[in-house]
Amino acid sequence: MTIFTIWFQDFPNNLVILLGAAAIAAGFVFVFLRSAMVAEGGRHGWARRITGPNAKLLFTMLFVLWAVVFGVGLQLVPHEGASSPYGGLGLIAMFSGFFIMMGLIWSVVGE
Structure with a gap:
């Protein structure tokens, strides 16, 4: 409740x-x-943009941005104790990274 x-x-x-x-x-x-x-x-306009020939560049930039944001962000939070936000940020990083990498693999292999 x-x-x-x-x-x-x-x-x-x-x-x-x-x-x-x-x-x-x-x-x-x-x-x-x-x-x-x-x-x-x-298909709508945004779907055509992310499935076109430049999708490799889009997902590569997203992956680099993901790596920088979470590479720096996970180092800034405290790593001790049960109330640390480290695990939650790590989980968000894991799921978002998985989907960004699947998009990158899909855009490279799909050509």
Whole structure:
């Protein structure tokens, strides 16, 4: 039950987090809706951009940016204790890196 009432414990500060989470959830719904509608309307402009001949450059730049951001970011957080954000950032880095690398491999092999 705590998960539903935690937003009201420190109300002004947690309201920003609640609104951010709601915006991210709305973004997911928007992306899912758009992807479900692709079958009706064909490929959209952003899909043509990331599947074109320059996709290798896009995913290579994304990979280099990912490596720099998380290479520096993971060194800046504390590594001790159970409340360290190191594990959460590492998990985000692992999943985002996986999808960026799969996009890079797909763009290189797909040609």
